Every structure is written in structure tokens, then in C-alpha cells.
Amino acid sequence: MNVMEKEELHIEFNDQIVRYLSDEMTVSEKEQFEHLINVDSEKLAQFSAYKKIWDGVDHLAARSKYDMDGEWNMLADKIDFEPDERINTSGRSLRMIVLRVAAALVIGVLGVAGWYGGRQMLMYERVAVESGIKEIVLPDGTLLTLNSGSTIKYTKRESLSYRMIKLNGEAYFEVARDTTRPFIIDAGLARVEVLGTKFNVRAYPESKVVEVTVSSGLVAMASKRESDHQILLAKGNTGIYTREKKELNLIKSGNANAIAWKTRELVFTDTPIEEVIRVIAHTYNVDIVLVDPGLSEFTITVSFTNQELEAVLNVLESTLDLKIEKNGNQIRIDSE
Amino acid sequence: MTTEKELHIAGPIDKGSFELLFRKFFPALMAFAKKFLPDEDDAREVVHNVFINLWEKRESMDTSTSLKSYLFKSVHNRSLNVIRDRKKFSSEEVPDIASEIDVESQMDAMELEDRINKVIEGLPEKCREVFEMSRFEGLKYTEIAEKLNISLKTVENQMSKALKILREKLADYLVLVVWLLWNGLN
Numbered sequence: 001m002n003v004m005e006k007e008e009l010h011i012e013f014n015d016q017i018v019r020y021l022s023d024e025m026t027v028s029e030k031e032q033f034e035h036l037i038n039v040d041s042e043k044l045a046q047f048s049a050y051k052k053i054w055d056g057v058d059h060l061a062a063r064s065k066y067d068m069d070g071e072w073n074m075l076a077d078k079i080d081f082e083p084d085e086r087i088n089t090s091g092r093s094l095r096m097i098v099l100r101v102a103a104a105l106v107i108g109v110l111g112v113a114g115w116y117g118g119r120q121m122l123m124y125e126r127v128a129v130e131s132g133i134k135e136i137v138l139p140d141g142t143l144l145t146l147n148s149g150s151t152i153k154y155t156k157r158e159s160l161s162y163r164m165i166k167l168n169g170e171a172y173f174e175v176a177r178d179t180t181r182p183f184i185i186d187a188g189l190a191r192v193e194v195l196g197t198k199f200n201v202r203a204y205p206e207s208k209v210v211e212v213t214v215s216s217g218l219v220a221m222a223s224k225r226e227s228d229h230q231i232l233l234a235k236g237n238t239g240i241y242t243r244e245k246k247e248l249n250l251i252k253s254g255n256a257n258a259i260a261w262k263t264r265e266l267v268f269t270d271t272p273i274e275e276v277i278r279v280i281a282h283t284y285n286v287d288i289v290l291v292d293p294g295l296s297e298f299t300i301t302v303s304f305t306n307q308e309l310e311a312v313l314n315v316l317e318s319t320l321d322l323k324i325e326k327n328g329n330q331i332r333i334d335s336e
Numbered sequence: 337m338t339t340e341k342e343l344h345i346a347g348p349i350d351k352g353s354f355e356l357l358f359r360k361f362f363p364a365l366m367a368f369a370k371k372f373l374p375d376e377d378d379a380r381e382v383v384h385n386v387f388i389n390l391w392e393k394r395e396s397m398d399t400s401t402s403l404k405s406y407l408f409k410s411v412h413n414r415s416l417n418v419i420r421d422r423k424k425f426s427s428e429e430v431p432d433i434a435s436e437i438d439v440e441s442q443m444d445a446m447e448l449e450d451r452i453n454k455v456i457e458g459l460p461e462k463c464r465e466v467f468e469m470s471r472f473e474g475l476k477y478t479e480i481a482e483k484l485n486i487s488l489k490t491v492e493n494q495m496s497k498a499l500k501i502l503r504e505k506l507a508d509y510l511v512l513v514v515w516l517l518w519n520g521l522n
Contacts, residue, residue, distance in 0.1 A: 062367065
């Protein structure tokens, strides 16, 4: 056998090794190949060298099977990063701006962050509403209504084993059913995991509490720190997470007006006037001041369906003998 | 074996460098944790706890030391703790694999896989594409041929070429791999 022939045979054998390792051989080819390396120690050595690299590649492949964006989200969800990462709605000041902007204005629908995760890259979508209300349909079909001064961040990737959204502010969720991929909301320090369908999450960064009120289905709520402790919220329940005390509480007959900002349906039953004013202010996104402290003894029982602010105020004014005046952006309520 | 290059972080760990650390080491730490705790979720919990602990201690952390060995050692210790705790509540014999696994060799294995990764990234474009489709996406030769609109023979040739290059560039590492094989890491 001359050198040329030997070289050719060598190349041919290399191809065979690779086909064998790739599992591309027929049963009889395999048997022949195994016989060949068992009787020829030189070929066996050559095969072992390839096999070792092959195994290393397999290890590497196993390592890259992880969806690193999802893995990172999962970890990041357990850690309270300082506000630097949080979206720049510095609550109060933004709310003040909101008062001055009359028209509804969506300030940005933009992909913001690109992370390199090994061989893959993920874009986060970010939607912010400065003033007014905006409806958003997420890639999974979930319908989301975003209230003023709120921001969400989500990924369009559908390969993740769960759906994750970050919320800063308030939103009403009508989650598309997908039992294989839980829908998880990261709301500041609280975490909301959805088992059912419709609910409201109020998580403004300046507020001391995160409030979740369920209108249908089941929702699991947990603190990010102790995710094993969770409460299950059913229809009508409100879950409240107190940031300072890190406490989770369930209120059975929860906030009836939780989604009034979206529906403009208001129900008050023997409700103290201070609470009524707070709810109306939030619903219509205005600033209301109770001038006479003596008024706080009053309670009100009344309901409104899709009324304008003026109409609501008129009813209050006439039934309780109040004096209501608008002073610029502020509404002042005083006794007659 | 000395490490080829060590990951150094200038100054204290911030969120950015923390994320980088996580992305770099998570898969290898998972593989390592799974040697002790075969259940994926158990392993993930251990690895997560190590990173949470690192984040909480980030200000007192001396970043001039090897973070890599810190991470591997922490995963090792925590995994052993989990096994120990489970033994307490179980009459079953839990196999004592802990003593057979060595942190250093695990770190070396990761080193080697990083080397392989670099060689793959340096392969000629077509060659790399075929090789990755086969090894990382698990496609059969016929599927690759169809997807890339090339002949079966070309797929075979590219695969052989990839392996040949890998073998040449990793010649000095093969000794190490033999040693790893003997340690039952495959």
C-alpha cells in the first residue's frame, strides 16, 4: 500500500468515526465499524480521541440548553435590586405632571434592553402610560389595561416556560388561559402568580402597599423574599402586601372599587367620606382636598355607573350639603 | 491545572457584573449541583441560593479572589447540606457520592468545555453551521441537508472537517479529558 492510499483510507476512517458518533450508521455498518476498532488498536486509539472530544461537545450542548434569559429572570425575581433598575416613574412628580396633561398620551412603546445570553438575545418590550388609560394585548393574548403613570416590561419570547411581566403602577389583567405556562407578575416587592383570569394589581412605587383585587378566577400572591409563603385570592378578595412590614394580608370582601379607574363603576356602602374622596381622586385621576376636618365623620352610601366627574361631585354636593369648588387642578371640598 | 484565564471584576459587584457572573457560571454550576442532587429543581434552588447569598454579601466580598472557585465551593457545600438534611429524615440509604466528586476537576471540565466552545466559534462559517445543527440542535444529517439545501455528502464532509479541526486544536487537552473520563464524569 502506498502513502497516497494510506492517507485516503485514513480520511475515510475519520468520516466513519464521525458518522458512527452522530448515529448516522445502519445497524450492519455499526457492527462492522465496532468490529474494526476492536481488532485494530491503532484505529481504536484514533476513535477514542474523537470520542473524547465528542463527549466534551455533548457536555457543552447540555450546558447551552438553558434558556439564560428565563433563568436570569427567575433569579432576579428572588432578589430585591435597588430602584436603579426600576423604571423611572418617580411616583409623585409624575402624578403631578399627569394632572396638567389633559389628553391621554402614550409616551413610549419601545424595545429597550437587549441582553446577550450566550448564543441568544432577548428584547424587552416596554410600554409606559403617562396620562390616561391604555389597552395592550400581550403576545399570549392577555389583555391588559394600564392606568396613568404606569409602566410594564415584558418579553416577546414565547419559548419560556412561564409568562413574566414587570409592573410599575397599576393595571387590570385579563389573562389568556394557558395552564402550561403560568403568568407571573413582578410588582415591586410582591409577586403575583395567576391561576385564573381577571384581576387588578396596584403597585405604585410611592405607595406603602401593593394591592391585588380579583374579579374572577384564582390568583396566588407572594412576597418575593419569601416566595414559599403565599396567599390565594378568589373572586372579590383583595390581597395587600405591606412593603415596610413585609406582610401579606387577605381581605375577604376586598376593595369593591379596585377597578373603578377602568370601569368608572363606583360603589360606596357606609364608606367614610375620606375614603370616598380617595377613591374618586384615584378613579378620575384628580387631586381632591377635604378642607373641613369635621366632615370626616360622615359616611356615604351611593353608587355611580360610568358618570363624569362633574356628575359625581354634584351628587355628593347636594346630598351632603357640601361646598365643592375647583381651584386650578385641585378640587376642594368644604362644609356649606 | 492552572486556569487559562480568571474572571476578574474591578471593584465591588454591581447588578451588571452580577448578571454577567450568573450568565457565565449558571449552566456549569447546575451541571455540578446535579451530580449531588439529580432533581433539576433541587439543583436550581441550590445554585440560586448561592447567587442570592453572593448578592447579599457583595459589599464585603473580596473580588480579587477567585469568584469562580467561590461559586463552585459554595454549590458543593450547599448541596452537601441538602443531602445531609435529607438523610436525617430518610431511612433510605442515600448514596455517598459526595466524596467522589472534586470541585477542582469540575472547574477544569468547565474550562475544557469553554475551550471547545471557542474552537467551534472559530470554525469556518458553513462548517460551524452544520456542526451546531447536528450537535446543539440534535438534527439528523438528512434534516440538515434539507434545511441548508446541500447534499448529504456535504453534511458528512463538514462534520468530519469540524471534528478534525477540534481534534487538532485540542490535542493538548485530550490528556485531561482522559482523566475526566476516568473520574466518571461522562
